[in-house]
Amino acid sequence: xxxxxxxxxxxxxxxxxxxxxxxxxxPAPAEEKPAEETPAAETPAGEEDxxxxxxxxxxxxxxxxxxxxxxxxxxxxxxxxxxxxxxHDGVEAAAAESWDITNDGKTYTxxxxxxxxxxxxxxxxxxxxEYAWKRxxxxxxxxxxxxxxxxxxxxxxxxxxGTGTIDQIGVKALDDLTLEVNLKFPVAYFxxxxxxxxxxxxxxxxxxxxxxxWEKNPETCISNGAFKMTEYQTGSHLTMVKNENYxxxxxxxxxxxxxxMIVEGTTALNGYENxxxxxxxxxxIEQIPRLQKEDPNFVIYPHIGTYYVNFNVDxxxxxxxxxxxxxxLAIDRKQFVEQVxxxxxxxxxxxxxxxxxxxxxxxxxxLDENGxxxxxxxIDPTKANVEEAKALLAEAGYPDGKGLPKITFLYNTNENxxxxxxxxxxxxxxxLGVDVELLNQDWAVFQxxxxxxxxxxxxxxxxxxxxDPMTMLDLFTVASGNNDPQWRxxxxxxxxxxxxxxxxxxxxxxxxxxxxxxxxxxxxxxALKAAEDSLMxxxxxxxxxxxxxxxIVDSSKVEGVELTLTNKWDFTHAELIK
Amino acid sequence: MAKYIxxxxxxxxxTIWFIMTLTFILMNSIPGDPMSMGKALQPEVEAAVxxxxxxxxxxxxxxxxxxxxxxxxxxxVSFQKIGLTTNRIIADGFxxxxxxxxxxxxxxxxxxxxxxxxxxxxxxxxxxxxxxIVSTLGATVPSFVFATLFLYVFxxxxxxxxxxxxxxxxxxxxxxxxxxxxxxxxxxxxTRTSVLDVLQQDYIRTARAKGLSExxxxxxxxxxxxxxxxxxxxxPMIASLITGSFVVEKVFGIAGIGSLFTTSITNRDYxxxxxxxxxxxxxxxxxxxxxxxxxxxxxxxxxxx
Numbered sequence: 116x117x118x119x120x121x122x123x124x125x126x127x128x129x130x131x132x133x134x135x136x137x138x139x140x141x142p143a144p145a146e147e148k149p150a151e152e153t154p155a156a157e158t159p160a161g162e163e164d165x166x167x168x169x170x171x172x173x174x175x176x177x178x179x180x181x182x183x184x185x186x187x188x189x190x191x192x193x194x195x196x197x198x199x200x201x202x203h204d205g206v207e208a209a210a211a212e213s214w215d216i217t218n219d220g221k222t223y224t225x226x227x228x229x230x231x232x233x234x235x236x237x238x239x240x241x242x243x244x245e246y247a248w249k250r251x252x253x254x255x256x257x258x259x260x261x262x263x264x265x266x267x268x269x270x271x272x273x274x275x276x277g278t279g280t281i282d283q284i285g286v287k288a289l290d291d292l293t294l295e296v297n298l299k300f301p302v303a304y305f306x307x308x309x310x311x312x313x314x315x316x317x318x319x320x321x322x323x324x325x326x327x328x329w330e331k332n333p334e335t336c337i338s339n340g341a342f343k344m345t346e347y348q349t350g351s352h353l354t355m356v357k358n359e360n361y362x363x364x365x366x367x368x369x370x371x372x373x374x375x376m377i378v379e380g381t382t383a384l385n386g387y388e389n390x391x392x393x394x395x396x397x398x399x400i401e402q403i404p405r406l407q408k409e410d411p412n413f414v415i416y417p418h419i420g421t422y423y424v425n426f427n428v429d430x431x432x433x434x435x436x437x438x439x440x441x442x443x444l445a446i447d448r449k450q451f452v453e454q455v456x457x458x459x460x461x462x463x464x465x466x467x468x469x470x471x472x473x474x475x476x477x478x479x480x481x482l483d484e485n486g487x488x489x490x491x492x493x494i495d496p497t498k499a500n501v502e503e504a505k506a507l508l509a510e511a512g513y514p515d516g517k518g519l520p521k522i523t524f525l526y527n528t529n530e531n532x533x534x535x536x537x538x539x540x541x542x543x544x545x546x547l548g549v550d551v552e553l554l555n556q557d558w559a560v561f562q563x564x565x566x567x568x569x570x571x572x573x574x575x576x577x578x579x580x581x582x583d584p585m586t587m588l589d590l591f592t593v594a595s596g597n598n599d600p601q602w603r604x605x606x607x608x609x610x611x612x613x614x615x616x617x618x619x620x621x622x623x624x625x626x627x628x629x630x631x632x633x634x635x636x637x638x639x640x641x642a643l644k645a646a647e648d649s650l651m652x653x654x655x656x657x658x659x660x661x662x663x664x665x666x667i668v669d670s671s672k673v674e675g676v677e678l679t680l681t682n683k684w685d686f687t688h689a690e691l692i693k
Numbered sequence: 694m695a696k697y698i699x700x701x702x703x704x705x706x707x708t709i710w711f712i713m714t715l716t717f718i719l720m721n722s723i724p725g726d727p728m729s730m731g732k733a734l735q736p737e738v739e740a741a742v743x744x745x746x747x748x749x750x751x752x753x754x755x756x757x758x759x760x761x762x763x764x765x766x767x768x769x770v771s772f773q774k775i776g777l778t779t780n781r782i783i784a785d786g787f788x789x790x791x792x793x794x795x796x797x798x799x800x801x802x803x804x805x806x807x808x809x810x811x812x813x814x815x816x817x818x819x820x821x822x823x824x825x826i827v828s829t830l831g832a833t834v835p836s837f838v839f840a841t842l843f844l845y846v847f848x849x850x851x852x853x854x855x856x857x858x859x860x861x862x863x864x865x866x867x868x869x870x871x872x873x874x875x876x877x878x879x880x881x882x883x884t885r886t887s888v889l890d891v892l893q894q895d896y897i898r899t900a901r902a903k904g905l906s907e908x909x910x911x912x913x914x915x916x917x918x919x920x921x922x923x924x925x926x927x928x929p930m931i932a933s934l935i936t937g938s939f940v941v942e943k944v945f946g947i948a949g950i951g952s953l954f955t956t957s958i959t960n961r962d963y964x965x966x967x968x969x970x971x972x973x974x975x976x977x978x979x980x981x982x983x984x985x986x987x988x989x990x991x992x993x994x995x996x997x998x
Binding site: 173175176178181183184254255257258259261262275276326327328329330331348349350351375376377378379381382383385386388389391557558559560562563566594595596597609610 | 723724725726729730731732733734735736737738739741742744745770773774775776777781782785786841844848849852855856857858859943944945946947948952953959960961
């Protein structure tokens with residue numbers, strides 16, 4: 116009898132020891148575990164000499180042609196390099212040493228550096244760029260950001276739509292070191308675009324032989340930037356080492372970088388405070404007040420992006436611009452950033468964030484000595500304009516909110532968004548006397564509801580992809596699927612077949628955008644500003660604040676870490692302090 | 694017995710097919726799809742992406758494709774982790790969860806049954822009281838509280854364990870304890886109640902009357918019967934521990950399958966949702982089958998024909 120019980124326990128024990136068999140010989144660190152899958156990493160310096168950075172998510176991709184997300188963008192910034200490179204101050208020459216632009220601004224000839232190589236030692240030529248740009252225009256590749264190429268390159272859209280051939284696309288390698296580019300119209304920010312990942316080179320032989328996901332395997336992740344990948348473990352980490360074949364390798368000091376994928380903010384912060392992580396960003400809100408007081412490594416940077424309220428302009432109530440203005444003016448933006456978001460955000464007076472520049476380099480929305488933009492469109496960044504808000508609401512027929520149907524505000528389920536929504540609810544109650552009901556939805560559902568215009572007010576947020584106001588403004592064009600306020604003067608049967616309620620005043624905005632595409636310099640600046648004026652005078656959205664990028668760089672362990680204009684980490688010149 | 698096992702395997706296959714079909718239906722009926730995760734795309738781009746992933750095909754065709762691929766053990770390519778197969782994602786994430794869950798199960802079996810027996814034998818005395826208080830806490834304190842507290846004390850204050858990840862054995866102490874806490878408490882209580890119950894039975898009185906030593910009475914006569922309800926609980930428990938925990942994996946920064954599963958749903962990563970659900974299904978069916986077979990060894994009264 117006893118034997119039976121014992122044998123039962125033995126069987127159980129065996130079941131687990133089979134399943135956890137490998138655990139028994141465990142002392143090997145996790146980094147070595149997936150050795151069967153990944154080739155032995157070249158670790159000249161040992162992983163203890165690597166910079167440890169929390170990426171915070173397992174990126175969807177870091178194939179430059181396919182990526183459309185910030186997290187993948189950080190990796191690409193360090194692993195690949197375009198003709199030009201985005202730095203903190205703008206763009207500088209990178210793979211291209213110089214370029215010529217024709218007088219009409221439509222033809223660019225890039226001259227590549229001589230002798231550049233890919234991380235596997237193969238020569239890097241103009242053909243690699245030609246291939247990558249054409250790949251971005253390929254409908255079968257279906258890159259999210261294909262429009263960033265097809266909009267500008269001659270023949271790009273035609274090839275994408277099947278009305279043109281690949282040879283008609285306006286990019287051609289004249290020889291190994293010369294790339295000629297033909298644009299449909301002069302693009303003021305084209306050199307900024309060529310620094311963007313969609314314009315970075317990829318290797319034809321690698322992509323064609325391995326298909327999508329080539330970048331996830333160290334053997335086939337061939338890159339041309341300062342670092343190359345040596346390991347990737349799904350959801351856990353990604354390791355890069357210095358790319359000795361990079362043309363400027365002499366100035367790359369780091370032996371390697373370990374990118375972690377710790378999702379939980381407090382866990383990552385704890386890792387930093389324990390000395391295990393050196394670089395973090397997007398710090399959890401609750402920790403910000405403490406870090407601001409205690410930790411000099413905690414730094415807040417402005418981010419090119421705006422947090423705002425969408426008004427559904429097709430809605431029975433919000434079709435009235437006076438009501439939209441009332442809701443916007445009732446928001447105390449200064450109190451908002453100081454009491455609610457607390458991350459050093461800037462109160463917003465317009466849609467284009469501070470930090471975006473005009474053609475002469477001046478800030479579109481300069482800040483005063485207190486870090487405030489000038490009042491604009493009736494919005495005072497320092498306080499709510501209660502009187503005018505109330506007057507507007509009364510004028511619209513709802514004095515003190517009386518007679519309004521039930522008003523709702525929709526946000527996607529998330530702690531921070533909830534706090535923000537509750538603060539807005541409070542301000543609207545206090546300043547307008549209107550009760551607003553809060554609704555929340557799971558992200559995927561929220562996106563669909565917003566795009567379909569099935570809401571009254573909804574949260575909105577947009578981060579710029581490149582350093583030009585167009586990256587913000589083209590949200591509200593007729594054809595944009597991200598035009599959540601449903602602000603369209605004409606029907607868009609392809610992009611938004613549901614939107615049958617038209618808003619004639621949007622034509623003014625559309626015309627200004629069109630104008631900006633065919634002008635340059637001051638004229639273009641004026642066109643962009645006119646577009647913003649049209650958007651804001653109609654108060655299609657209520658801007659609340661400009662985003663900030665909260666970061667921690669452990670200055671006792673690392674120096675020379677850079678952030679680019681659109682806040683991508685650049686570790687090219689970083690160095691560990693021994 | 695062999696006949697029984699064959700019968701069970703056939704019913705397992707039907708169960709898994711059913712799980713798969715149900716998941717497919719539910720997944721497609723919740724609002725939002727893989728395309729609603731990112732920025733809105735131009736209509737032509739969106740159409741191209743849909744075509745690439747077969748989302749433009751009728752549902753029944755998509756279903757049949759899944760069915761066909763699954764019979765070959767191919768779980769398809771993830772929608773949200775470009776170019777990665779579901780098989781690779783599971784293969785990368787599962788070992789962490791397996792290790793945590795496996796050690797946790799072993800710990801629960803040894804400690805839980807042990808504590809339960811001690812508690813029962815010392816009923817209403819100090820060791821019993823202490824264990825009951827501890828197990829009440831174990832069953833009621835949420836694992837994220839316990840995990841956070843554990844990190845605060847053993848990582849921040851004492852520095853005995855690392856703050857995140859899954860490298861050395863030290864990394865596993867926290868997750869193993871946190872994930873197993875509830876079940877440990879439950880097994881302790883279950884064993885205690887069950888042993889107490891058995892000790893009141895007539896045959897125990899008979900055994901004692903025969904003059905058998907207390908040790909023989911407990912181990913040979915009482916425990917055997919007392920363990921049957923515990924073993925019943927162990928099957929599903931092991932399956933649930935090994936399939937990972939979203940909360941524990943998140944707090945300890947471990948890339949296990951529990952968090953993958955949860956995020957696959959919020960991300961509407963259809964292939965991954967299907968793949969992991971079916972994988973879990975297979976796992977749970979097998980664990981239950983093993984337990985059912987074990988009954989025969991533990992209790993001669995049970996026979997499967």
